[in-house]
Amino acid sequence: MNHMDITVLAPFDSNHDYTKSVFGAVDCLNQCQRQFRFRARRWRTEESDTELMRAEAARYAHALRTELRLPPDKFFLAVVASRLEGNWFSFVDHQARCGFITIAGCSLFSQFPIESFLGVELIQNLQEHLLEWADYSYAHLRPRGCLNDLCEFKRDISLKIQSGYVCSECQRAWVADRVPTRW
C-alpha cells in the first residue's frame, strides 16, 4: 500500500531523555493506520532555555536536515524541549517542510501521558502540512473536542486528547481543500 514516511526526531540531552515517549506515540499511530508511517529517530540535542522563534525555524530546520542527513524535500517533525514563540504547542514552517512540537511544561497542562499529547500534535502538524494550512483559519477558538481546537487556555487540550475527534466542519474542510491521497 502506498504510504507516506514521516521522520519524527526524538530528543535527548545529558539531563533528559524523551525518546521513550516519542517512540511510544509513534508506535500507537503506526498501529492504528497504514497510510502514514511515522519513524522516530533519536536525536542528541543541547538543553536550552531559549525559546524557538518562528523566524528562526527555517534556519534551524535546514541545520537539522544537514546534520541528520534528512532528505531535502521530505516533511519531518522535531519534538523539542525548548519553548516555542508565543507559547504554542507546535507550529509548522511550510517553506522548510518541518513542524516543531514542544514538550515544555507538558505535565502542567495535561494529566494524560505525554504520549497522548504527542500523538495529537503529530497528527495536527501533519494535517497542517498536507493542507498547506498556514493561516489557522480552521482553528476553533471555543473548544469543542476537535483536533483543531486552538486551546488558548492550554488545559483545554485535555478535551481533544480524550475525544480523539475531528469535527464535521473540519472533515468538510479536508475534503474541500483536497487532502492528498497519494504522496
Ligand SMILES: [Zn+2]
Ligand atoms: Zn474541527
